[in-house]
Amino acid sequence: MTPPAIQMTGIDKRFGAVHANSAVNMTVQKGTVHGLIGENGAGKSTLMSILYGFYAADSGSIAINGTPSLIRTPADAIHSGIGMVHQHFMLVETFTVVENVMLGAEGGAFTARGAATVRSKLLELSQAYGMDVNPDAVVSDLAVGALQRVEILKALVKGADILILDEPTAVLTPTEVDNLFVLLRRLAAEGKTVIIVTHKLKEIMAVTDRVSVMRRGEMVGTVETASTSPADLAELMVGRRVVLTVEKGPARPGGVVLDVQDLSMRDARGTLRLDHVSLSVRAGEIVGIAGVSGNGQSELLEAIAGIRKPSSGRVSLNGAALDCGGRDDPRTLRAKGLRHVPEDRHRMGLVKPFEAAESAMLGCSDEERFGKGIFLDRDLVRADCAAKMAAFDVRPADPGLRTALFSGGNQQKIVLAREIERDPQLLLIGQPTRGVDIGAIEFIHKRIIALRDAGKAILLVSTELDEVLALSDRVLVMCGGKITGERLPDQTNEQDMGLLMAGVISEQPGQAA
Amino acid sequence: MSEAFQIILLAVDSAIRLSVPLLFACLAGLYSERAGVVDIGLEGKMLIGAFAAGATASLVPNPWMGLLAAVFASVLFALVHGFASITQRGNQIVAGVAINVLASGLTAILGNAWFNQGGRTPQLPSGARFNEIVLPFAESARAIPVFGTIYAEVISGHSVLVYGALALVPLTWFILYRTRWGLRLRAVGENPAAVDTAGLSVTALRYSAVIMAGILCGFGGAYLAIAQSAGFITDMTAGKGFIALAALIFAKWRPVPALGACFLFGLLDAVALRIQGVSFPGIGQVPVQAIQALPYVLTVVLLAGFIGKATPPKAVGVPYLKDRS
Numbered sequence: 001m002t003p004p005a006i007q008m009t010g011i012d013k014r015f016g017a018v019h020a021n022s023a024v025n026m027t028v029q030k031g032t033v034h035g036l037i038g039e040n041g042a043g044k045s046t047l048m049s050i051l052y053g054f055y056a057a058d059s060g061s062i063a064i065n066g067t068p069s070l071i072r073t074p075a076d077a078i079h080s081g082i083g084m085v086h087q088h089f090m091l092v093e094t095f096t097v098v099e100n101v102m103l104g105a106e107g108g109a110f111t112a113r114g115a116a117t118v119r120s121k122l123l124e125l126s127q128a129y130g131m132d133v134n135p136d137a138v139v140s141d142l143a144v145g146a147l148q149r150v151e152i153l154k155a156l157v158k159g160a161d162i163l164i165l166d167e168p169t170a171v172l173t174p175t176e177v178d179n180l181f182v183l184l185r186r187l188a189a190e191g192k193t194v195i196i197v198t199h200k201l202k203e204i205m206a207v208t209d210r211v212s213v214m215r216r217g218e219m220v221g222t223v224e225t226a227s228t229s230p231a232d233l234a235e236l237m238v239g240r241r242v243v244l245t246v247e248k249g250p251a252r253p254g255g256v257v258l259d260v261q262d263l264s265m266r267d268a269r270g271t272l273r274l275d276h277v278s279l280s281v282r283a284g285e286i287v288g289i290a291g292v293s294g295n296g297q298s299e300l301l302e303a304i305a306g307i308r309k310p311s312s313g314r315v316s317l318n319g320a321a322l323d324c325g326g327r328d329d330p331r332t333l334r335a336k337g338l339r340h341v342p343e344d345r346h347r348m349g350l351v352k353p354f355e356a357a358e359s360a361m362l363g364c365s366d367e368e369r370f371g372k373g374i375f376l377d378r379d380l381v382r383a384d385c386a387a388k389m390a391a392f393d394v395r396p397a398d399p400g401l402r403t404a405l406f407s408g409g410n411q412q413k414i415v416l417a418r419e420i421e422r423d424p425q426l427l428l429i430g431q432p433t434r435g436v437d438i439g440a441i442e443f444i445h446k447r448i449i450a451l452r453d454a455g456k457a458i459l460l461v462s463t464e465l466d467e468v469l470a471l472s473d474r475v476l477v478m479c480g481g482k483i484t485g486e487r488l489p490d491q492t493n494e495q496d497m498g499l500l501m502a503g504v505i506s507e508q509p510g511q512a513a
Numbered sequence: 514m515s516e517a518f519q520i521i522l523l524a525v526d527s528a529i530r531l532s533v534p535l536l537f538a539c540l541a542g543l544y545s546e547r548a549g550v551v552d553i554g555l556e557g558k559m560l561i562g563a564f565a566a567g568a569t570a571s572l573v574p575n576p577w578m579g580l581l582a583a584v585f586a587s588v589l590f591a592l593v594h595g596f597a598s599i600t601q602r603g604n605q606i607v608a609g610v611a612i613n614v615l616a617s618g619l620t621a622i623l624g625n626a627w628f629n630q631g632g633r634t635p636q637l638p639s640g641a642r643f644n645e646i647v648l649p650f651a652e653s654a655r656a657i658p659v660f661g662t663i664y665a666e667v668i669s670g671h672s673v674l675v676y677g678a679l680a681l682v683p684l685t686w687f688i689l690y691r692t693r694w695g696l697r698l699r700a701v702g703e704n705p706a707a708v709d710t711a712g713l714s715v716t717a718l719r720y721s722a723v724i725m726a727g728i729l730c731g732f733g734g735a736y737l738a739i740a741q742s743a744g745f746i747t748d749m750t751a752g753k754g755f756i757a758l759a760a761l762i763f764a765k766w767r768p769v770p771a772l773g774a775c776f777l778f779g780l781l782d783a784v785a786l787r788i789q790g791v792s793f794p795g796i797g798q799v800p801v802q803a804i805q806a807l808p809y810v811l812t813v814v815l816l817a818g819f820i821g822k823a824t825p826p827k828a829v830g831v832p833y834l835k836d837r838s
Contacts, residue, residue: 054710
């Protein structure tokens with residue numbers, strides 16, 4: 001019997017007080033696609049970074065193809081035939097594809113000959129696997145799908161037999177995901193070993209042979225994919241039974257709250273980021289915006305929230321025209337009943353070094369209830385935060401704790417509590433559950449639906465297609481800054497959505513509904 | 514020959530001399546910043562280099578020994594900067610400022626203590642300096658109008674360091690864009706994580722760049738003390754390190770435009786020297802400071818976005834830390 005491609009034994013790693021990996025064992029058979037799942041902070045990325053030599057384990061051993069291997073640096077890992085495609089691509093934006101691929105494998109002190117070798121290898125591999133990549137394209141000009149192909153080719157050119165992919169599908173359309181999975185199956189069939197790290201259960205079921213599950217730094221089990229189900233995996237991940245479906249009754253939409261007409265916006269470089277976007281959201285309705293990240297969803301939210309100024313178009317709230325980004329900045333919009341849960345809570349939603357009570361009142365510090373005049377009453381601020389924490393089940397319920405020390409799900413609950421509790425007419429929510437654990441997802445979804453049932457208008461942006469379909473009463477799809485179509489969630493499917501997300505079909509919104 | 518032509522030739526000749534220290538420092542900054550380490554300490558490294566060159570050449574009357582000492586001292590300072598900003602991941606600007614302050618104080622104190630000439634090093638005899646080289650046929654070429662005159666007046670008659678500085682421009686271009694080290698250097702200044710995951714050492718690459726900057730600043734300092742002048746004078750760099758930094762931004766971190774920027778700033782300096790005390794019809798005397806401030810004014814105008822866009826290397830100024838996510 002052939003030895004396993006990878007055998008990690010007793011891997012232990014601490015970062016200060018955090019025990020990221022405790023005595024983790026993992027075995028991956030050669031020629032298989034192996035899934036590694038777990039919630040955020042379960043230690044998957046740490047484990048893979050140890051395998052790739054990015055971090056050194058405190059203890060434990062690794063054997064590659066049955067040979068004990070000391071992997072201390074990425075150079076050791078590459079030498080052992082391990083390649084990794086990181087979640088955040090490790091590419092030099094100003095370089096061409098060839099320069100990126102040859103970095104670290106230049107083949108001599110001068111680059112000319114190495115570049116020629118890499119170019120021919122690149123063409124050979126991209127033809128063999130049907131990966132369309134222009135070797136002389138500058139990376140900053142490429143779309144995310146192409147960047148991922150470059151990363152995979154980079155690993156293959158360097159001779160990887162074991163390929164680790166960390167959250168590879170986060171930036172892809174459903175069709176691109178399908179293509180990637182076909183490629184991964186093919187690599188496995190040719191005897192290469194593939195490890196795919198993800199938190200999406202559906203993908204695990206679609207592509208893997210076996211799957212390992214981690215929870216709180218420990219390996220809780222490895223199962224054959226064929227003999228498990230998403231519900232079982234979720235239970236392994238969380239440690240308890242979770243409801244994967246969202247329960248909601250039919251919407252009872254009222255009058256139009258948000259009306260957007262022909263909204264266009266150019267960025268600083270002059271690129272058109274929003275292209276005549278029109279939409280409306282009624283009271284008691286959740287309108288979802290689906291699409292691959294970077295297709296104008298962020299710009300749309302930021303324009304409506306008054307953070308960026310659109311170049312043209314009209315936005316009105318409850319029939320009154322707004323001058324978003326001009327006279328109407330986020331502060332005056334808040335006063336008009338518009339609340340915003342930003343996509344990137346670390347950049348816009350919270351201040352990580354602040355204590356939770358301070359983060360929980362960002363943008364609301366002028367309110368009378370926090371103190372008189374220019375002074376803040378710390379006791380009132382903390383009491384307010386404690387009340388929110390109780391209502392939104394934030395753990396630990398300590399208003400004095402630094403924001404950064406809460407888990408992603410609990411940070412998101414703090415932001416949501418701040419915005420929802422101000423009784424908005426319209427709530428904009430970007431990526432409500434990005435980096436949020438399954439248990440908290442359930443809770444957040446329930447709160448969003450409760451807000452809808454209370455007759456509020458909600459505009460939701462998420463790159464998780466399942467989430468948009470589950471929560472929304474109507475779904476709009478964006479691609480290249482345009483709305484390519486509108487669907488009712490129960491009258492569409494993944495293929496249909498995929499075509500709209502890729503911009504293959506584009507309809508005037510409103511026709512489908 | 515017309516007098517105007519003669520004046521132009523003399524101005525260009527003087528501009529070349531004045532732009533050489535800028536060029537050394539500018540290319541030094543280019544290596545460092547292309548690798549992601551902001552180098553505001555060019556001034557200090559040049560100054561300590563100039564002092565070391567002046568002091569050594571006064572003891573050992575050999576310009577090459579002076580140059581060696583300048584490089585050694587400047588690299589030592591570069592390593593201090595590297596240790597603070599690469600190994601200790603400190604603030605690169607603060608570390609650079611510290612280098613400048615340290616060099617300024619140290620040269621004054623040591624100069625006074627060792628030579629008792631108010632911070633100067635002793636006047637060097639001709640044999641202890643890099644002297645001007647008359648290129649072959651320079652004298653006979655003088656007879657040929659225009660080209661011969663340019664050859665004799667402008668191209669010939671500089672020290673070996675001047676020709677070295679000029680040769681450094683194409684060499685730097687080649688190193689940066691055609692060698693493995695150059696590729697890695699540019700990569701580490703743009704995205705150190707990509708370099709790290711490619712199995713290369715970010716630390717070693719950045720140190721090598723900082724050392725290269727030290728070597729070149731040493732050359733610049735030696736030029737000031739033992740080629741352009743005959744000894745070290747207190748604070749003789751007089752802001753050239755900062756002008757070089759401005760030239761680097763002006764050149765958008767590219768070697769060939771760096772030559773252009775340094776020459777332009779050298780020319781402004783030459784003009785400033787020339788118009789001192791000269792009264793222009795209708796304007797009167799132009800203050801020298803007005804011309805001397807021009808490099809900074811131009812840089813501000815550039816940074817404000819009027820002359821194209823100066824995009825620095827993406828990771829410049831950011832210490833590399835493996836994020837633990």
